Amino acid sequence: MELHDLPKPKDLMNIDLNRPPETGWMDSRAQFKEGTYSYPAAGKNLKALGMPNPRQWSPTDDDWKLPENWREIILQGMKERLEKYRSFRLFMDICVRCGACADKCHFFIGSGDPKNMPVLRAELIRSVYRNDFTLVGKMLGRLGGGRELTLDVLKEWFYYFFQCTECRRCSVFCPYGIDTAEVTMIGRELLNLVGLNINWVMEPVANCFRTGNHLGIPPHGLVDMWQFMVDDIEDITGVKVNLPINKKGAEILFVTPSGDYFADPGTYTCMGYLMLFHELGLDYTWSTYASEGGNFGLFTSHEMIKRLNAKIYAEAKRLGVKWILGGECGHMWRVMHQYMETMNGPADFLEEPVSPITGTKFENSKQTKMVHITEFTSDLIKNGKLKLDPSRNDKYVATFHDSCNPARAAGLLEEPRYVIRNVTNNFYEMPENTIREQTYCCGGGAGLGNDENIDMRMRGAFPRASALRHVRDKHNVNHLLCMCAIDRATLTALTEYWAPEVSVGGIHELVANALIMEGENERALDLRGEPFVDVEEDE
């Protein structure tokens, strides 16, 4: 046989590689592939919140059951927001498309889809802005970068604005300081006006509005859950810890994400708080009303952030506490740090936070009166107020995933590391361009951490996973620490798919493992009920 008898390579290779259409980005339509989009909000949740157009629909249907005048509604909504938010108009006007942000988005890096480039994602809305709100766009149309708002464009908005986790990594690199997350936020606000939203956001919002927490747990359910944790702690340590609930006149109100009440491994972090506060003899209280630190209003609209956040100051006032302590949560800290005081303040009925144990003034929290738990704990450690045995965490070789919002929105970079270094003996950092301000998102924030969106989550998770696999291979890292409830849920899936040998947990779980408590039994088990030292290793 000779070479020329063989079919030509191209013929033999008759596999349609189906390259995406090479039409320009303005003309290619969004492809709703199973696994890459979130299911729409159930009508009952929109009704509960008084939001427009509650109905049953699916993104794969041709007819999205939009109001007849949807186009006018969106353009009117844009007009109002351009007038109301100077930042939005500025972000629409000043981008020079330099491309600095283009390759910084975890979804772009993991998918190779150009519309996941932050610049192009923003361009989806910016093109409509040019077309309808600028003179150049009105005159030149497409030549001026303008694009008419058609049904396909709207569908594309829905697809891509729910493919942004609002992590703000791209804005770290923007020379003009454009915050793409805010563009996404406005994009989602506009979509909400015609009833385009996802259930993984709207159900927690509706629940939160009704009961105060995302899961919709009524007060007695919460008490049961916390009581279970107290029992578990007693089984493990022999110490029955205090459980102050709705205690009027307590010094501190403690607020944390409800995701940590039910779902492992968040529950271990929650048990950690209970143990720490008990050991300190802290005069604090849990609340069955301000039972949620998370705020999915952030992923809905500015008005919704305010509505859901209001309960925290209201409860602090009702209980008469001096200041507020907040647990390990991610986007909660963006809300606390950047919106709460403006939206629901001034918190002039509270005092400037002072640690009752060390006397340290948290001057950075003068305005909000709310302190992050790692600020609080690192101060305790610094002042030698905790008895710690880091060797109890020796089976872990840990690394730390900076959760997007505490890192980029609140600048909490050193405090968590200080705590980790004092409660473990084995800690390694991931590569520098994947941590701190440049940290990669878990791929499941901003309401995208649902099971139906699993392919997209894994795309977005890959940059983080690639850095994690590097330290796993180099330093045998087997435990991924984080301080965000969404992280604890979504990183568990990330490691399951990309690095199955690595477990996930919160910082205060390790604090509580290492914490030597007064009256504790001869402890052999960690908070997961597992031996401190792996049996095989011991042998």
Next chain:
Amino acid sequence: MTGTVHDSASGLYQVIAKELPWSLDIVVEIAQGIIMKSGLLEEKRTIIKRWINLTVDTYPSESGSFLRNQKDQFANPVGAAIAQGAEALFDWVTGDSKEYSPLVVRRLDDIVRIRAVQQFSPSNAVAFVFLLKNSIREVVSKKFSKDSGHFGELLEIESRIDSLALTAFDMYMKCREKLFEMRAMEIRNRTSRILERACNKYGAPHEW
């Protein structure tokens, strides 16, 4: 130039073969195999580069230059997986080992695991393996004359690529099954803890 190397080497083998008592055919066959492989190895960089380019071309063109040119493996983990994978898989395909080394498994899995969650159809997700054939054929058709009788070797190499593709398909299926399992587990875990607590407090459902 490469053609000259091949021709003179081939001549040399035939001269040596004449001096040896074994069957000439066997010696020539072995020699040609070596020549074929050494010829491909000489062009290793070209073949790998072409293969990487063909694979990157399965992504939208706007993303191509990023995937190709950003060399930091943490800034561009997909591009890094393709580049590292291409090297290791090429070495296996042109080698003699019938077994996969852990490195080969890891590198193949890296690429498949990524493509299993991207926008590709199942066939497109694993088709990048076959693109190595395109790359090799382009080089072979330039480097060797049509009647040089190397098709046995070429087919052998192509068979190795085929087995790599089948392995990639197995890996792809494992990835998809893992994703479905993860979805099911996430739904289960949402309520399992609550049920466990409820059962602890009120007893198992059959006791109610």
